Every structure is written in structure tokens, then in C-alpha cells.
Amino acid sequence: MKKHTRVVVIGGGIVGASMLYHLTKLGWSDVVLVERKQLTAGSTWHAAGGFHSMNSDPNVARLQAYTISVYTEVEEISGQDVGMHLAGGITTAATPARWEVLRYEHERHKVIGIDSHLIGPEEIRKLCPIMDTSKIIGGLFDANEGHIDPYGSTHAFAKSARMAGAEIYLNTMVEDLVHKPDGSWTVVTDKGNIECEHIVNAAGLWAREVGQMAAVHVPIVPMEHHYLITESIPEVAEFDGELPLILDMDGEMYLRQEQNGVLLGVYEKNSTPWSVGGTSWDYAESDLLNPRLDDIETALLAGFERFPAVAEAGIRRMVNGPFTFAPDGNPLMGPVRGVQNYWSCCGVMAGFSQGSGVALALSQWMINGESEGDIFAMDVNRFGAYATKTYSIEKAKEFYENRFHLLCPNEEWPAARPNKVSALHDRLQAANAVFGSSYGLEVPLWFAPGGSAPTETPSFRHSNAHEPVGEECRAVRDSVGILDSSSIAKYEISGADALSYMDKLFASRLPNPGRARMGPLLSPSGHLKGDMTVMRLAEDKFMVTGSGYLQEFHMLWFEQHSAGKKVRIVNRTEELSTIAIAGPQSRELLSLLVSAPVDNASMPFMSVHTMDVGMASCLVVRLSFTGELGYEIYVSTVYACSIYDSLLKAGARLGIRAFGIRALVSLGMEKSFGIWSREFTPDYTPAMSGLSRFVDYGKANFVGREAALLDRETKPEHRLVTLEIDSKNADAWGYEPIWQQDELAGFVTSGAYGHTVKKSLALAYLKTPFLESPNNEFSVQVIDKRVPATILAEAPYDPSGSKMRS
Ligand SMILES: Cc1cc2nc3c(=O)[nH]c(=O)nc-3n(C[C@H](O)[C@H](O)[C@H](O)COP(=O)(O)OP(=O)(O)OC[C@H]3O[C@@H](n4cnc5c(N)ncnc54)[C@H](O)[C@@H]3O)c2cc1C
Numbered sequence: 001m002k003k004h005t006r007v008v009v010i011g012g013g014i015v016g017a018s019m020l021y022h023l024t025k026l027g028w029s030d031v032v033l034v035e036r037k038q039l040t041a042g043s044t045w046h047a048a049g050g051f052h053s054m055n056s057d058p059n060v061a062r063l064q065a066y067t068i069s070v071y072t073e074v075e076e077i078s079g080q081d082v083g084m085h086l087a088g089g090i091t092t093a094a095t096p097a098r099w100e101v102l103r104y105e106h107e108r109h110k111v112i113g114i115d116s117h118l119i120g121p122e123e124i125r126k127l128c129p130i131m132d133t134s135k136i137i138g139g140l141f142d143a144n145e146g147h148i149d150p151y152g153s154t155h156a157f158a159k160s161a162r163m164a165g166a167e168i169y170l171n172t173m174v175e176d177l178v179h180k181p182d183g184s185w186t187v188v189t190d191k192g193n194i195e196c197e198h199i200v201n202a203a204g205l206w207a208r209e210v211g212q213m214a215a216v217h218v219p220i221v222p223m224e225h226h227y228l229i230t231e232s233i234p235e236v237a238e239f240d241g242e243l244p245l246i247l248d249m250d251g252e253m254y255l256r257q258e259q260n261g262v263l264l265g266v267y268e269k270n271s272t273p274w275s276v277g278g279t280s281w282d283y284a285e286s287d288l289l290n291p292r293l294d295d296i297e298t299a300l301l302a303g304f305e306r307f308p309a310v311a312e313a314g315i316r317r318m319v320n321g322p323f324t325f326a327p328d329g330n331p332l333m334g335p336v337r338g339v340q341n342y343w344s345c346c347g348v349m350a351g352f353s354q355g356s357g358v359a360l361a362l363s364q365w366m367i368n369g370e371s372e373g374d375i376f377a378m379d380v381n382r383f384g385a386y387a388t389k390t391y392s393i394e395k396a397k398e399f400y401e402n403r404f405h406l407l408c409p410n411e412e413w414p415a416a417r418p419n420k421v422s423a424l425h426d427r428l429q430a431a432n433a434v435f436g437s438s439y440g441l442e443v444p445l446w447f448a449p450g451g452s453a454p455t456e457t458p459s460f461r462h463s464n465a466h467e468p469v470g471e472e473c474r475a476v477r478d479s480v481g482i483l484d485s486s487s488i489a490k491y492e493i494s495g496a497d498a499l500s501y502m503d504k505l506f507a508s509r510l511p512n513p514g515r516a517r518m519g520p521l522l523s524p525s526g527h528l529k530g531d532m533t534v535m536r537l538a539e540d541k542f543m544v545t546g547s548g549y550l551q552e553f554h555m556l557w558f559e560q561h562s563a564g565k566k567v568r569i570v571n572r573t574e575e576l577s578t579i580a581i582a583g584p585q586s587r588e589l590l591s592l593l594v595s596a597p598v599d600n601a602s603m604p605f606m607s608v609h610t611m612d613v614g615m616a617s618c619l620v621v622r623l624s625f626t627g628e629l630g631y632e633i634y635v636s637t638v639y640a641c642s643i644y645d646s647l648l649k650a651g652a653r654l655g656i657r658a659f660g661i662r663a664l665v666s667l668g669m670e671k672s673f674g675i676w677s678r679e680f681t682p683d684y685t686p687a688m689s690g691l692s693r694f695v696d697y698g699k700a701n702f703v704g705r706e707a708a709l710l711d712r713e714t715k716p717e718h719r720l721v722t723l724e725i726d727s728k729n730a731d732a733w734g735y736e737p738i739w740q741q742d743e744l745a746g747f748v749t750s751g752a753y754g755h756t757v758k759k760s761l762a763l764a765y766l767k768t769p770f771l772e773s774p775n776n777e778f779s780v781q782v783i784d785k786r787v788p789a790t791i792l793a794e795a796p797y798d799p800s801g802s803k804m805r806s
Contacts, residue, residue, distance in 0.1 A: 001169055001191055007031040007366070008187045009200040010174050010210050013044035014150060014351040015358060016202030017157035020166050021074060022356065022363040029165030032196075033158070034189060036173040037284060040154045042204035043323035044351060046288065048227050048263055049153075050245050050256055051353040052089050052145040054105065056407070057377045058112045058735050059683075060330070063357025065114065068144055070356045071153055078159035083149025087242040087257065090124055092139040094250035098406055099137040100784055104460070106140055107781040108735045111747040116142045128243050128255075130235050130262070130309040145245050147256050148352055173281075174203075177213040183340035198341045198366060205279045205324060207332075207346035216336050219387035220347040221396035222274040222322035224289055226296050227265035229258050230313035236260050249404040253303045255310075264310055266299035267403040273393050274322040289320040325349050327387055327395030327416075329403075331358045332380040334365060337556040344380040354378075370523045374681035381552035386440030391416045408458035409733045410465070412436045412445075422486040423577050423640035429454075431658050434465065439549040443487045444660040446472065460783050461730040462753070465662060473666050473755035475657035476626050480583035482647055482658050487548035489573045490634065491558065494541040496566040502534070502542055505561055505703060507686070509696040511536045516606045516621055519544070520691045521557065526707025527682045528689060529557060531674075535608045535621055543608075543619065543634070547676045548573060561703065577640035581647060582630030582667075584803070585654040590620070590631055592650040593643075605805045614646040615639070624804035625664060627671035627797055669752040669761045670797035672722040678734065678750040679720055679763050688716040688765065718746055718765040722795065725751070725760040725780050726788040732762040736781045738789065745770040745778055757796045766791065 006028055009016050012035030020033045035041065051068055055061040075082045093099035102118070109116045119141050121133035127141075158168055169191065176188035177199060187194040201218070203210040211218035236243065237260040246255045253266045272292060275283075293300075304311035324347055326332050331354060332347035345362055348354055358378060361371040376382060387395075398415035412435070418425070420440045428435075433444040434454045446465045448454040457463045475481045493502060502510055511517040513536045521530030532546040532554075546554055551573055558569045581589055591598045596611045603609060609620045616639035624630040635643055648656060665675075674680050679689060686692035686708060695708055702708075725732060732751030737744055746766035754761045762780065770778075771791070779786040798804075 001172070002032060002167060002194060004195045005030050005032045006196060007198045007200060008185070008194055008196045009033040009202050011035065011042065011202035011204055011206070012039040012154070012158065012168065012170070013042045013202065013204045014040070014154045014157070015204065015345060015348045015355045016200070017154045017161070018356045018359040019200055019202050019345055019362065020161040020168070021157040022359040023366070024161050024164035024166050026363045026367050028367060032167045032169060032194065033161070034169050034172050034174050034187065036171070038170055039158055040151055041284060042206070043321060044150050044154055044204070046319050046321040047150045047323070047352060048256070048265055049147045049150045049352050050254060051148060052245065052247065053114055053142060053353070054091060054116070054140070058108070059374050060354070060357070060377055061112050061114060062373070063361060063375070064353045065144065066360060067352070067354055067356040071148055071156070074153070074156040074160045077163060078156045080152060080156040080159050081149070082153040082156045084146070085148065085242060085257070086144070086146040087244045088127070088141060088143045089145025089245035089247065090119070090127065090139040090141050091247045091249060092124065093137050094135045096137065098250055101406055101460070102138065102140045104781070104783055107737055110737045110744060111735050114142060115144070116140050128246055129239060130233065130243070130307050131246065132306055132308055141244070147245060150352070153352070174210065174213070179214060179339070185341065198343060200343045200345050200362070202345040204346060205283070205322060206281070207324065209278060214339055214342055216339055216342065218332065218344070218346060219383050219392040220324040220326050220332065221276065221393050222279065222324050223396060223400045224272040224274045224292065224320055224322055225265070226268070226291060226318065226320045227263055228315050228319070229263050229317040230261035230310055231316050232260035233262060233309045233313045235309055236262060247404070248306060249406070251302050251306050252299060252404045253306070255307060261313060261316065262307070262310060264303050264307065266296055266303060267400060268296045268299040269401050270295050271397050271400040273397060276389070276393055289322065291318045291320045323349060325396040325399055327383065327392050327399070329399040331378040333358050333362050333375070333378050334380045335556065337381060337552050337559065370525060370682070374683045376553070376677065376681070379553065381556050382549070384439060384552050386420055391419065391440070408460055410456055410463055411458040418442045422484055423637045424484045424486070424644050427641065427644060428484060428658070433658075433660065436661065438487050439551060441487050441548065444484055444658070446660040446662045447658055460733070466753070469662045469666060470755040472657060472659035472663035475655065476583045476628055476659055476663065476667060477756050478583070479655035479657070480581055480585040480589050480651055481663070482644070482651065482656055483580040483582070483660070483664065484644070485580045485632070486577040486640070488578050489546045489548045489551045489554060489571070490576050490578070491544045491554065492541070492570045492572050493544060493558070493567060495568045496540065498540040498542060498567050501562060501565045501567045503699070504701055505558070506534060507695045507702050507704060507708060508534070509699065510534060511606070513538055514608050516608050516623060518694045520686060520694050522686070522702070522704025522708055523682060524704055524707065526685055526704045526711045528680050528684055528686070528691065529682065530554060531676050531680045531691065533623065537608065537619070550676065575637055576634050577637045579633045579635070579640065579644055579647065580625070580630060581633070582624065582626040582628045584629055586629050586631060589647065589651045589654055589656065593646055600806065614643050616643055618643070625673065626667040628803050629806050630804065666752045666755050669750070669763070670754040670757055670795070672763065672795035674720060674763055675750065684765070685711045685716065687711045687714070688718060689720050715768055718767050719771055721764055721766050721771065722792045723748070723762045723764050723778070723780065723789045724792055724796070725762055725782065727760040727782045730782050731760045732780055732782050738764055738766065739779045739786065740770055740775065740777065748780060754796055759796065761796060
């Protein structure tokens, strides 16, 4: 066994083995994998091995497609049979709503690059003759789906990695992890110690325990899961070909061929978290859990109804095994904040669809300093301290039981809520707010009319929120609106080196003291890493704000760049509340509660002030995310209610009205304001996104400068535009294709109805040649229709920005 190595990967399941292979593939060969038993000894050995490339998140879908492509690669390298069955897969719909969504997905696949096909019940029956398709409306066929042998594929990765120089130590237990002052690690095993630079937690079912060795909380929960394998079924044995992988979404089950029988798996409603107190080290590859037949009976009966031959066949084997779920069902990968050189590579619920995508992205991150593209959906730093054990159990259970739920874009899931609430929560609730959840915090989405229930009907079309949101928008445009925007992340950065630190970190010029400025962050490759607002409170003191759900993501980035600097970085998000007021009457409103002058000369656009508002000392910033005159008031949480009440009372005669995030999105869309995670992600550069107008290219040194200069010189392949869409009762949502005749011209990043301009609008990336052509006739797929769309030359509302500067 080596005494020193660069990386120790802990865990030899499909994910750890693929991770080891990808480190070698990307150039690091001095790497080892430590496995306490044999390869596949965790969840991997009893997996059904099914894989599919479809995923509602396009970046996850891309990595899933990559995962599938890499199996043949390792089979060829290693000579180890991976047991590939590329039989194709069909996702079926048994309800009109599901069928509509599948057809919508099919359109989005054209953007993502998935070659799927819509097929009818007859064709489904031809491909899967044991399926009763009498209740099936249609399906989405993807030839790039199937199943794989868990043992063969794991060994193929392991052998390919070994051939490239990696070493694997089986029957070797990692017992402890010691973090050394220089950031490197001692991995303590029962066979001796290994000194290494990096560790990768790929311990699957034991990821929580391996996390604890470095005091890292891993928010995953193993869930029990059943499938059965039948004896030979005559129709299957006689079938000329192989049955495809069936994902029966409305039946909440999946099926594939296994020899001359089938494997049928179910996602039951009364799910069972497993070993919530921790996974025993004694649980081993020979163990299976006792089937809970009572719990899965309803789900199984649904399966027998859809596949009558399965009901007739003898059951050869019933498997109940555990595998891990993060609260949202996505993997937990990436560097763990505050624990240098510790990399998370766990929570991979669908290891055979996602394992190599995770391994590729993580290897890129470790070796190149960043992953390619936007992998935030899988980033371990999307969760914060709120994702406690109890929270994770409730959420994992909710996710498992809704694995095939038809999720509408306006839908919010209820488990583990409310938990984290803002200081104003009771007041918002009393005003009939409909809440969403962001980073565990309850946020007001919109306000339901008095007397009606504060709930929103899940829909892809305009919901019952449409009219009330319109009224909120009009209040902001015509008089004044008030928003509890406490979810905004707030970081205070100060200290002797604060100025030079901030200047290096941000691609923009820094504001002068008392001023604010939009501040993009770039990665070394020149892709977007953040879109923040930088406020200069003093010569060496800044307040930086951004999207609340990115707190760990931001803090990790800030801290990674602070080594050796005299800076103090404090996340003040939870101690400060934020109240935004916006609208032509907002100055008048503010003047009623402050004694300082608030006229445009005293308090110009983008100025920052410390002043008393009502009875509390606040930071007041003249900002606008609505396109109207507006202010953000930052105040210690204990004073938030007092200020909110004072503003409501004073604003009554001005027609003040509370508004929510939905109205904010609509108002911002009318101004062509992009938002993080949609228009601004690591997929894009300043030149593509238009954020170049905030980049100070003349600055001597900032993260990503060289790449940004190159980006400025290069014609971007696509650019952000605003579209007006001729759609009446629905708006685009994201990743819908944009066509010019039959040519794919681009894709939507987000859409919303502009209640003031009375138009359906969208932000979209359009391929540059289409922007240079005089032809401005496009069409966009909105749910079930291609509707006409045109590019707008300027923002639909107040393009000169005169209102927010007034
Ligand atoms: C019944 C069932 C059906 C499934 N069907 C599918 C499917 O069809 N498709 C799909 O994609 N996924 C499926 N899955 C999920 C799939 O099994 C997992 O996504 C995958 O196996 C996770 O792999 P992993 O490498 O992360 O973890 P694991 O397989 O749990 O591997 C972790 C490894 O780490 C080792 N380890 C842990 N701690 C230590 C330590 N301290 N020292 C040394 N070694 C350690 C363990 O021994 C183990 O081998 C299924 C799971 C189950 C249970």
C-alpha cells in the first residue's frame, strides 16, 4: 500500500470507481481508491442498473448522456464486459396532462441534444408486448437508454483506472481522517496510514459516517427500495428483441427485461427511510432487507395491472435494498466549504445514470479548478445549515414518494415547512401570502385575495396567481409596493486588505464610498460565477448582496480567494432583514419616516446611506430591481416588524401594497433584467450575457481577466435577447426551442407575463447569426404550440431607465 498519494477516493461503488477512472482520464495517475470490502459492496451491487438520459435539468441531462457514453469506453479499455443492454427506453403517459408534458419535454430535448421520439400506444405495445397499453396515451422513446451490469461496469472503471496507474486497496477500512495544518490529509486505515493532498468521499451508504470523520454533515438519507425479478415469461422469451426500459410515470414504476423474465421496480407512497441514525459498518454486500410487502402492495398491484404477465409469472427474487437521497434527490458533489481539500462525491441516487457525469465534473473541478458548465444542481454547496438530519429525512421521503410526480413550474413542495421564517412572516401570512421556499426560508411569492385560500393551482399555464400578481405589479408601477426581500444574501467584507481583495475578486470597478455598483464575478475561464451588488460602506468596508440560495456557494468562493489576506468575511443574511419599497411614491413614503433629505440630489440612484428609518438605524440603498424608483432597507432583524408596520401605516394614503417574488420577476422581465441560474450561469460569459457592460476590462488584475479579454475579442456563439411572444394563457418557462422556420435559432432561459406592457415576454439566448439577420420572425414552443415571437430592440418598459433614476 502506498504511503503517499495525491488523492484517496473512499468507496468502491459505481461512483467511487468512476471517480478514480476520471481522475486518471484527466491526467492524475497518482491516485488510490480504498474500499472496506469488495467493489460494489454498498448500494451498487443490488441496483437494477437502469439508466436514462432524460432529466428536467438540461445540465444534469447532459451529464447523464455523458455517463451512458462512457460505459463502452471503459469496456474497450479494460476488456471487462459491462453487460450493456442499450435496449432503448420509453417514458409513458397515462393522463392527458402527463402526455402534454412529455410532448413539451420532447421539444426541449431538441435544445438539450437528446434525440427522443414521440410514439403512440400501438408502437409501445410493439416494443413491449407485455404492457397493457389500453390506458396509455403515448410515450417518449429514447434509443440511448437501457441497463447495465452493476458489477461489470464498476469493475470496468476500476480496471481502466488501474491500467492508467491508479491503485485500489480492497478489504481496507478507512477509520479516521486527520486534517493537517497545511491542508493535506492523513487517511487512517486498518492497514496503515496514507498521506494525501485530497480526499474524495464516495462512501455511498456510509457517506454520512465518512463525513463525520472530518466533522462534515452530509445531508443524505438512505431509503428502502424494492424491485422484483420474475421467472421466465413466455411472451418475453418468445419476443424477437429486447424489451425497452419502461418508465411508467403515472404508474410510478419501472420495468426492464431480465433474462427471459422482467425486473419491476416501484416507488411506493409510504416510503421507509433506512438507518436514519447511521449506517452500520456491519451492513455488507450479502445483506438484503426484508421486503415490506404490505407497504408496496398498492404499487405492485398497479404494476400487475399494467403488466398482466408479471402477475401470472412466478417471482424469482424480491430485492429490498437501501440507497441514498439528498433532500432534492440530486447528487452532492464539490468541495466542502471550510474543509480544505475535502471533496464530496455522494448522494448519487441514480448512480448508473449520473455516476460518470458527477465523476467527470468533480475531476475537472479538482484538476482544473472549475467544472465545465453549470453544475449547481448537483453542487453540495446548494444546501446550508438548514439541511439538518430531520429536514433531510422529511425531504428525502417527499422526493422518493414523488419521484415520478408531474411537477409544474409554479409548484412548491410542502415537506419540512415552514421551518425557517423571516421576521415578517406573521404579517405576510396575515396578508394572505402564498409562500415558496428558498434555501429553507419561507418567501412571499404572491398575495391571494382576502377570503380565498393562499394556495396556487399547479399549472404550466397562467394560474390563479395571474390576476393578483398583475395587481401587485400595477401597484408598484402606479404608486408604491413593499416586499419582504430578507432572503437576499448579505455579506460584509472588511479589513486592511478589503479593497485589494475586492478589486481582485470582482470584474467590475469598485464603487466609491457611499455608492453601490453591479459586480459580476468571473471564474478563471471567464465564465460567470456571480452577479452581485457591491455597496461600499467605507474605504475598507463593503456590503455585497446576491441571491439567497447561493450563500454557501458565494462564501466558498469568497473564502477560497482570501488566503493570506487581512479580510473579514461575514455572512449577515440571517441577522439582517431587507425590506424593499418600489414605485413612483416610494420617495414620498421614505420621506415620511426619515428626517434626512431624500431628494434625488441628496440620495441619487445607486447611493448608499446609513440613516434612521422610523425608530431603527438602517442601511438604505437606492436600488431598483423593478425598474421603478426604489429603495432597499437593511435593518437588524429585531427592528424589521417595527419598520414594516411604519411603512405600511405611512404608505396607506399612497396606496401601498405588498408584493411578492412573482411580481418582482414580471417587473424585472419588463426591464430585460436577467437573473442568476437562468440568464446568468457558469454556462455563459460576459459577452454572451451582456454583463460585459459591468466589467472593467482596463483593470490591471481580476479573477478571469485574461479569459474576459479574449471573450471581448471573440464573437459569442449566442447572445441574450428579450423576446415578445404571441402567447395568450401561458408563458415560456425555460429551455424551450426558438425556431426560424425549421432552424433552431436558440432557446429560452426564462419567461414571464409583463403585466404593465401586457405581453408575454422571455429572455433567451439566440445564436449570433440569427441576430445579425434582418429577419425578425421567430417561433417559440410554449407547451403544446409553436407561437410567433420577435426580438425586441430594447427593454419593453422604460428602456432609458429614466424612472428608476428619477
Ligand atoms: C434496489 C435498488 C435498485 C436500484 N436501481 C437503480 C437503477 O436502476 N439505476 C440507477 O442508476 N441506480 C439504481 N440504484 C441506486 C444505485 O445503486 C446507487 O445510485 C449507486 O449504487 C450509488 O453508488 P455509490 O458508489 O455512490 O455508493 P455505494 O454503492 O454505497 O458504494 C459506497 C462504497 O463505499 C465503501 N465504503 C464506505 N465507507 C468506507 C470506509 N470507511 N472505508 C472504505 N470503504 C468504504 C462501501 O463499502 C461501498 O462499497 C438502485 C439502488 C437500489 C438499492
